[in-house]
Amino acid sequence: MTADMIYLRLKQKIRVRPGAHLTIGDIAQLIGEDEICRKLETTIIHRIRKEDKNLVVIDVMKVIRAIQRTNSLEVQIIGPTQTIIEVQISKKKLAPVYFVFIWLLLFIGAALAIMNFHEDVSMREVHQQIYKIVTGIDNPKPLLLQIPYSFGLGIGMILFFNHLFKKRFNEEPSPLEVEMFNYQQDLDRYVIVHENEDNGKNE
Amino acid sequence: MNAQIILVMIIGFAEGIAVGAGLVAFLSVLGIIPRLTQITKTRHLIKFYEWAIIVGAVTASWLSLRNPILGLPKILMVPVGLLAGIFIGMLAAALTEVLNVLPILTKRIGFIDKILLLLMAIVLGKIFGSLFHWTVFVDGGF
Numbered sequence: 001m002t003a004d005m006i007y008l009r010l011k012q013k014i015r016v017r018p019g020a021h022l023t024i025g026d027i028a029q030l031i032g033e034d035e036i037c038r039k040l041e042t043t044i045i046h047r048i049r050k051e052d053k054n055l056v057v058i059d060v061m062k063v064i065r066a067i068q069r070t071n072s073l074e075v076q077i078i079g080p081t082q083t084i085i086e087v088q089i090s091k092k093k094l095a096p097v098y099f100v101f102i103w104l105l106l107f108i109g110a111a112l113a114i115m116n117f118h119e120d121v122s123m124r125e126v127h128q129q130i131y132k133i134v135t136g137i138d139n140p141k142p143l144l145l146q147i148p149y150s151f152g153l154g155i156g157m158i159l160f161f162n163h164l165f166k167k168r169f170n171e172e173p174s175p176l177e178v179e180m181f182n183y184q185q186d187l188d189r190y191v192i193v194h195e196n197e198d199n200g201k202n203e
Numbered sequence: 204m205n206a207q208i209i210l211v212m213i214i215g216f217a218e219g220i221a222v223g224a225g226l227v228a229f230l231s232v233l234g235i236i237p238r239l240t241q242i243t244k245t246r247h248l249i250k251f252y253e254w255a256i257i258v259g260a261v262t263a264s265w266l267s268l269r270n271p272i273l274g275l276p277k278i279l280m281v282p283v284g285l286l287a288g289i290f291i292g293m294l295a296a297a298l299t300e301v302l303n304v305l306p307i308l309t310k311r312i313g314f315i316d317k318i319l320l321l322l323m324a325i326v327l328g329k330i331f332g333s334l335f336h337w338t339v340f341v342d343g344g345f
Contacts, residue, residue, distance in 0.1 A: 099317065099320075102308070103320065103321065106321055107324045107328035110327075111332025111335065112332065114333050115332050115333075115336045115340065117295070118336055131280060132270070132272070133271065134273050134280060135275060135279075136273070137277070140341075141337070141342075143338070144277055144280040144281060144284070146284060146333075146337040147337070148280075148285035149285065149287050149288035149291075149333065149337075150288060150330055151285065151288060152286065152287065152290075152292060153288040153295070153329050153333050154288075154292060154326045154327070155288070155292060156289035156290060156292020157293065157325070157326045158292075159242065159289065159292070159293060160238055160297060161322060172241055175234070175297070175302060176305060176306075180305075180309075183303075183306040183307065183310070184310075187310075
């Protein structure tokens, strides 16, 4: 009989409640002899404590140690080498007043930014010149050009973010969704390095 | 005399190459054209979009340098203004500041589900700011 071997694949990220008892089955997929896998999957690997706050990283080394404490198995690792555990502490909802404040902040900020941009690139002169070239009339306030321009500004932004309709144009993600995803990935990478006890950073 | 003319022509040509390359580089970085092809599913027509940019840039540079009078009807300003606005709107949306700020803002304060509303704040702010600029601000205030 050949030496027993199991394949182990950690999950990238899981969400649990405070005080949960995590088993190996919770954080990983196992392939191997059925009986051994069943036993291992119910082995507790970590208990969420208060001091854990809301993020815990479990390194694959810790899982292997736990497995080999009771069995002499060869463990073959596939995929991520650590799992991020997000403890879902029920956060108190922010008051709507904050939301209104941020909304106004963005509104005024966006308005100021576009005015600065117009002044910066001499948009007024350009509009006057376009008006002059096309119609032959000198108009210091070419509103016939500028009001459609202003609404076009909003349409263009909505088009870019793909939020014109609730329904998407197609399956592909919008730039904002990609950016949100990238940001989350960056956060996860940071957490893996800084919250991982097996990395020696905390010692 | 001839040498001077040739020198000026070389300088002008070199400037044109630098500015033209810069414009295309800028548009490439922002990724507006890929976004438009993605929305409309017309990736195979991208060659024509490239030419639209080139023809537009060359025409506009000629018009702005020579200032001819075309004498066309005023109503033409409406579609021109609208399209110019949509383009600048996409440009403003594509600037990485907006794209970088929103994820952080929504995650920090837990407004993930309200990101659409925050986006609308920016969009409406831009429209309001622009209208305010052209109707009130240019006259020197109230």
